[in-house]
Amino acid sequence: MKFSVTVTLKKDVLDPQGKVVQNTLINMGMKNLKNIRQGKHFEIEVDENELSSAEKKVDEMCKKLLVNLIIEDYKINKI
Amino acid sequence: MRSSVIVFPGSNCDRDIGVALEKMQFKNQMVWHKETRLPKSDLIVIPGGFSYGDYLRSGAIAGKSLIIDEVIKAANSGCLILGVCNGFQILTETGLLKGTLLRNKNLKFINKDVQIKVLNNETKFTNKYKEEQILKINIAHNEGNFFTDPLHLEKLKNENLIAFKYCDEKGNINENSNPNGSLENIAGIFNDKKNILGMMPHPERMIDEIISNKDGVNLFSSLLS
Numbered sequence: 498m499k500f501s502v503t504v505t506l507k508k509d510v511l512d513p514q515g516k517v518v519q520n521t522l523i524n525m526g527m528k529n530l531k532n533i534r535q536g537k538h539f540e541i542e543v544d545e546n547e548l549s550s551a552e553k554k555v556d557e558m559c560k561k562l563l564v565n566l567i568i569e570d571y572k573i574n575k576i
Numbered sequence: 577m578r579s580s581v582i583v584f585p586g587s588n589c590d591r592d593i594g595v596a597l598e599k600m601q602f603k604n605q606m607v608w609h610k611e612t613r614l615p616k617s618d619l620i621v622i623p624g625g626f627s628y629g630d631y632l633r634s635g636a637i638a639g640k641s642l643i644i645d646e647v648i649k650a651a652n653s654g655c656l657i658l659g660v661c662n663g664f665q666i667l668t669e670t671g672l673l674k675g676t677l678l679r680n681k682n683l684k685f686i687n688k689d690v691q692i693k694v695l696n697n698e699t700k701f702t703n704k705y706k707e708e709q710i711l712k713i714n715i716a717h718n719e720g721n722f723f724t725d726p727l728h729l730e731k732l733k734n735e736n737l738i739a740f741k742y743c744d745e746k747g748n749i750n751e752n753s754n755p756n757g758s759l760e761n762i763a764g765i766f767n768d769k770k771n772i773l774g775m776m777p778h779p780e781r782m783i784d785e786i787i788s789n790k791d792g793v794n795l796f797s798s799l800l801s
Contacts, residue, residue, distance in 0.1 A: 510723065511757070513683050562640060565633055565669075567676050568723060 498543055498551045504564050504571045505536035539563060540576070548575070577800055579604045580617040582647065584638045589624035589660065589780065596780040597621070600796040609641040619656045619799055620647055622663030624716070624778060634677065634719045635662060639669030648672060656700055656799065657772040661717055664764070664774035673767055673774045675724030680717070681757025687716040689788075690755050692740040692763045692777055693747055699766060701773045702739060703801060704794035710747050711740075711791040713777035715755060715763075720776040722758040722765075732765060739764035739773055 506512045512534050519533040541558065545551035555573050564571045579602040583590045590606065597604040605615050614620070627638035638644070644666075651657050651672050659667040667673040680686055689712050694705040705711070724732070732738050740763040744753040754761045756776075764775030779792030 510678070511681070513679060513681060517683060562636065563632070565636075565676055567674075567725065568678065 498545055498548070499576045500541045500543070500551070500555045501574045501576050502539040502541060502555065502559060502563060502571055503536055503574075504539070504559075504569050505534055507568055507570055510568045577602050577618045578616055579619040579621060580607045580615055581605070581621045581623055582607050582609060582643055583623070584609045584625070584627035584641065584666075586627045586629055587623050587625035587662070589662075589778065592778075593621055593623050593660065593780040596783045596792070596796060599783060600793070600800065602796070602800075607643060609638065609643050611643050612646065614643065614646045614650060617650065617655060619658065620650060622647070622657070622659040622666050623780075624661030624663055627662055627666065630719075633665075633669070635665030635667075635669040638662075638666045644670055651767075651772055654769070654771055658701065658799075659772075659774040660778055660780065661715075661720075661776055664776055665719060667772065667774045672772055673765060674728045675722060675765065677717075677719045677776070678721040678723050678757075679719050680721050680755075685716075685718045686720070686755050687714070688755070689714050690777065691743050691745055691747075691753065693743045693749065695738045695741055696736045696766070698736075699739070699770045699773075700799060701766075701770075701795060702798055704798040708747065710743060710745070711777075712782070712789055713779060713791055714781045714788065715777050717756070717776055720756040720758065722762045722776075724759065729759060732762075735768070737766045737768070737770070738762055739766055740775060740777065 515535040694709045741761040743749045779795040782792030
């Protein structure tokens with residue numbers, strides 16, 4: 498079973514990289530750009546048949562290593 | 577006093593701090609991260625560098641290595657732990673210290689000598705310094721921007737758990753004297769029991785007049801006293 502995990506900085510945490518990317522795009526003429534937040538993307542394959550237990554495993558991976566819960570949020574999607 | 581320096585792939589200040597410890601008469605051993613046993617130690621040092629190439633997040637992979645379980649056990653039984661630079665980042669990833677180190681606000685790797693002020697000189701790490709003493713110490717990092725939640729910040733202030741703050745030559749603590757965007761200019765913190773210190777500046781680089789100054793010496797002599 499395959500999952501995608503998207504990790505982003507929490508709303509209140511400053512994202513200087515996102516800001517630089519945003520400013521560059523605006524300078525390139527992308528006038529309607531409102532906001533950019535940069536994040537990370539993981540594709541994870543687990544050897545499980547049941548959706549709920551597979552999701553649980555991926556969630557554990559996020560909490561234990563992939564995500565720093567102090568500053569980051571994450572979303573898990575089945576792909 | 578016996579010390580152990582933990583070495584990870586990508587550590588690059590391990591030898592510097594080993595030399596500093598030996599110069600200060602510690603009986604020091606280097607310990608590879610794959611070891612599952614720690615030599616008897618009064619002090620464990622997590623050195624600076626770029627463990628695992630800063631993959632995922634600075635310190636995240638090193639924070640899960642085999643030896644870290646032993647470091648956590650030793651810390652919980654009162655052993656002194658010092659994390660410098662990447663060592664500070666690793667300590668936050670293990671949970672031994674709360675908070676985290678974000679990318680520097682200006683997105684640049686900063687390598688320069690800065691001033692820091694000693695905020696608490698009543699600890700095993702800082703007792704040879706004077707209160708509010710200003711030290712000139714080198715920083716060299718890309719992720720040194722200390723961040724934590726408001727509750728932890730309150731606790732740090734109320735319980736005197738802030739070790740050092742960035743300041744200018746006159747001791748002013750403000751935005752201009754904050755090199756990396758750290759919350760309230762914080763450069764180093766203790767855990768609740770004050771047996772763990774994490775700091776971004778490098779005291780091991782300031783132990784010899786020939787190459788820098790001796791402002792880092794008293795950190796090591798504090799530990800010996």
